[in-house]
């Protein structure tokens with residue numbers, strides 16, 4: 001992606017039941033899901049009687065250093081990597097969120113965004129609840145505590161009150177629960193390794209521990225892993241789902257399968273569609289903007305018959321903590337991560353493929369760098385339509401000011417990023433590349449058609465800032 005700084009990713013969740021060393025499995029699972037959140041990481045494990053946790057700010061290997069998993073003992077546990085979409089980035093907002101009372105405990109890790117959070121929180125606060133964090137997870141925890149009856153009944157009641165996106169893993173003294181909202185916004189899959197049952201945001205987290213993929217947790221389903229094995233509590237299926245199409249375009253790892261389909265092939269199909277819609281027959285070659293544009297560029301090359309080259313090389317060893325010492329050399333930071341290959345680009349007409357443009361500022365710097373490296377023509381091709389609307393379901397590009405396509409036409413964006421031509425994939429082309437019917441996707445950041453009416457104060461305020469305005473799902 002051209003504009004990484006302004007588009008934050010969803011969170012990653014992982015749960016496992018029935019192993020002697022859950023913390024080590026969760027550590028590996030979170031490692032595989034690191035791309036979904038880099039601000040904080042946490043693990044909670046239990047043997048059904050005691051519970052222990054470790055959380056911290058930073059990447060998984062920074063939070064869990066040598067030997068620090070040894071204290072986390074039990075036969076089950078959950079883990080979370082976070083990129084804040086609600087609540088600021090601070091340790092107390094790190095997940096999983098653990099509740100301990102005299103006679104019970106539970107913990108939960110959440111991926112998504114609850115859109116009626118203000119209303120629910122006000123209600124809980126007037127009933128005496130005191131919040132320590134500003135996260136959705138704590139809200140869900142309080143809702144569970146304020147319900148009566150067995151845990152499973154409480155969960156069902158809580159999920160009936162929530163509006164928005166949630167894929168979550170939940171640990172109690174009995175076992176691990178995994179749940180997805182009725183629209184199925186975020187992915188969540190089930191795996192098995194011997195007798196152990198695993199839940200993970202993406203299948204790449206199953207691969208890393210050599211577990212087999214069983215199936216996805218279905219939208220609206222609660223799956224329980226406990227001493228009796230695997231159980232399912234299902235709610236009636238909705239006619240239309242709203243799985244986040246952006247998971248396929250950008251968020252999920254290309255080696256994952258989500259919503260039942262492989263991400264790699266879909267990204268390639270998006271590239272083929274862009275080639276069909278917006279060819280550049282006179283170009284010398286196709287180059288990806290690594291790594292976000294790799295698979296769509298491969299598809300574009302195959303769809304167009306043009307050669308494929310790496311015109312830009314990514315430095316894999318640039319951490320998130322790179323410090324830009326002064327504004328004068330800030331732009332050099334762009335070169336630190338991606339550097340053009342002069343002998344490949346010199347005097348060439350290049351089709352550069354990327355997955356999206358958010359703010360356009362980094363895109364401009366990249367285009368300039370390609371031109372300075374000798375590229376004669378730069379034809380930008382984007383493997384999704386322009387992002388014009390904020391997301392309220394767990395992806396943090398929610399401010400209107402951040403979205404260049406909100407205020408500029410495609411030609412104006414092309415001029416701004418200093419490309420010779422710019423073309424986005426059409427909405428129809430994007431949906432054609434998908435193996436799932438259009439009615440089951442959320443495409444709100446492209447269309448403004450939100451699958452859920454946004455009524456909550458905090459989220460509504462965001463919407464009202466958007467000039468184009470939202471419309472409800474047809």
Ligand code: SF4
Pocket residue numbers: 185243244245246247390391392393394395442443444445446
């Ligand atoms: S608005 Fe966009 S990013 Fe957000 S859930 Fe819908 S498709 Fe995904």
